[in-house]
Amino acid sequence: MHLLDPRSLPPVPWKNGGGVTREIAGDPGHWRLSLAEVTAEGPFSLFPGQMRILTVVHGSGMELHTDGRVLRAQLGAPLPFSGDLPVTGRLPDGPVRNLNLIFDPRRVTGSVSVHAGARTLAANPEEVALYLLSGTASCQTTAIAAGQVLLARGTPLKLGPDALALCVAISRQT
Incomplete structure (x- = not known):
């Protein structure tokens, strides 16, 4: 992380x-x-x-x-x-x-998803980054501020009630 x-x-x-x-x-x-x-x-x-x-x-x-x-x-x-x-x-x-x-879509699949409001995002081994647009979020004991990026794989993320976040996921083609 x-x-x-x-x-x-x-x-x-x-x-x-x-x-x-x-x-x-x-x-x-x-x-x-x-x-x-x-x-x-x-x-x-x-x-x-x-x-x-x-x-x-x-x-x-x-x-x-x-x-x-x-x-x-x-x-x-x-x-x-x-x-x-x-x-x-x-x-x-x-x-x-x-x-x-x-x-490169021949090698990996990529996605960006939007998440808003209080929730816990489950640990996803394909997730590589969380960009916090606004509000608050945390990962384990680390607080995340708006404009920051958390680089992590397989770690649950907790979004605050005012959070708007982008989750970036990458998975290898099989």
Whole structure:
């Protein structure tokens, strides 16, 4: 079990200059979990053969323009899409912070689920991270604050009555 504030991780600037990414966890060639600070509109990087799940964790949301369609990324709502998809991000209401799960669907299955309110989330050996959007949570005797990430496998998590949390799970393909 490891608790961290992803905003304290070293920022890596994007090639297009539209923001920075902070890598939280991963298994190279299989999956990556990161936090992106999006400060300018522009094209997304392509991740051929990969799947993406983008979840806005701060800000009003963003629009992903692609192939004549607009995908709306809203606060706390996981949005899955192909890493092959050419996307241009638009920020109608200003900068956002996104939690991004990128994974190779031939090797692993990835998911991001939303949990709200007081409950205990059972120990799940596939769960790799909990991102607390708001409220309070704890794991064993460790308190988790909004904006922090708990990296854990198979550990029960207790959410407070005001909690809104994202659980990231990864399982290997068999």
